[in-house]
Each structure stands twice: as C-alpha cells, then as structure tokens.
Amino acid sequence: MTLLRSILFTAILFASVVPHSIFVVLTWPFGYRARYWVMMFWPRSIIWLCKSICGLDYAVEGQHNIPDVNSVVLLKHSSTYETIVQFVLFPRQTWVLKRELMWAPFLGWALATLRPIAINRGAHRAAVQQVIDKGKQSLADGLWIMIFPEGTRMKPGSTRTYGLSGTLLAQESGRLLVPVAHNAGDFWPRRGLRKRPGTVQFSIGPAVDPRGRDPREVNAELQNWVETKVAELRQSN
Secondary structure: OHHHHHHHHHHHHHHHHHHHHHHHHHOHHHOHHHHHHHHOHHHHHHHHHHHHHHOEEEEEEOHHHOOOOOOEEEEOOOOOHHHHHHHHHOOOEEEEEEHHHHHOOOHHHHHHOOOOEEEOHHHOHHHHHHHHHHHHHHHHOOOEEEEOOOOOOOOOOOOOOOOOHHHHHHHHHOOOEEEEEEOHHHOOOOOOOOOOOEEEEEEEOOOEOOOOOOHHHHHHHHHHHHHHHHHHHHHOO
16 A cells, blocks of 8 residues: 555655646746745645655754754755755755756756756865855845755665855855755655655754865764764654
8 A cells, every 4th residue: 555655645746746837837937935935836736645655754953943044954865755855844945956957848947947056966175166156146135055065866875975155155155054864755756656655854963163264174973963863863754
C-alpha cells in the first residue's frame, strides 16, 4: 500500500509542474511579488498532498534561531522533500541552483521569472563569484539566499566538503549564516519511489556571523553542526 500511495503521489507531483509553471509565467506582467505569491501555491499544495497521500509530514525546531534580517541559509541536501519544504521554512527567498534546471520546459521558464542564482557548477571560481555578485543584489532586495552547500543530494549518513560560496557571500554582504539539518533522506530517498510515512524533523541552528573569520574555519564549524544534528535526528527515527 505504501508503494501504491507513493506512485500516486509521484504521478500527481510531476503532473502538477506544468500547470503551476504556466500560471507563474502568466503572472509576468504583474511583477515579481505577484509571481512569487502564485508560485507559493505549488509547495504548499505538494506538502499537503504528501501528508494526505503518503502520510509524510514535517516538524521544525529552532525557529527562534531565524534572524530578523534576511540571511544566507545552508541547507542539508539528501532528498527532494527539503527542496519543497524550504519554501515555507523561510520568508521570500531565492535559490542557488544548477543552470541546467533552467533549460527544462515549463519548470525552467517559471524558475527564470523568480530570480534564481543559476550557476555553471563546472566553472568553479566563476560560479562562486556569480553567487557572491547576484547574492548580494538579492540580499539587498530583501530576499533570503538558500544554498545546498554540498552541491548535490547526498545519501543519508554521508557528506562532502561544503562549498565556500555561501560563507563568502555572507562575509561580503555582512549577513549571517543559518544552518539547517534534517532527516528527510530517511523518508523520501534520493532514488526510488517509496515515501515512508512519518515526520521529517527539521532543525534550524544558531546563526553564525562569519565576518573577520577564515571562511574555511566557518564552513567546518557549520558542517560539523549540521552533520552532528543530522545523525541525532536519524537516530530518533
């Protein structure tokens, strides 16, 4: 039954992308805020459908750690679930993502209207500079910056060295870094259809001010917090 429910949900998830993308694009004449408002119907509806069909919900701890000023968020990446829930965890935001997503019909068109920071991951230093330049402008415009510091989805229990772009952006813009850990990969695996019923735990850590510090030292501190917290959350499953 769990597999059948997962297949049904996945079918609806994919089918929903085209109409929602069209709605977002059609709001182009009404400005960015209108497009963002329309876009938010999609993650909210998908989260509700996931709970209703698959029995998969989420809970959040550490919301008091969210700074009053828009900042840079470093979010663990192990599933598709957190890429959806991130929309409702933090206020109006933009996302650092691979530019190939922009080439996808419908989805890419909608994303292009929402001011993402689309990078060529193979460009290395140029990509980092792009995150800094575009990220500073987005922060100045009041947006939160969402970054998956590992650059790709990781199997639960694994990690890789966090990229420096988020920390460098925070340093140059004078903003804080907010780490987020979760155990979504244990419920919605990066490969496979089955979504396990339960509650994904998200934990928002204390914000870190990276100004005047070695960025690698800051990254190591943040990665240690996130990965330690992920291990704790996984043990609580």
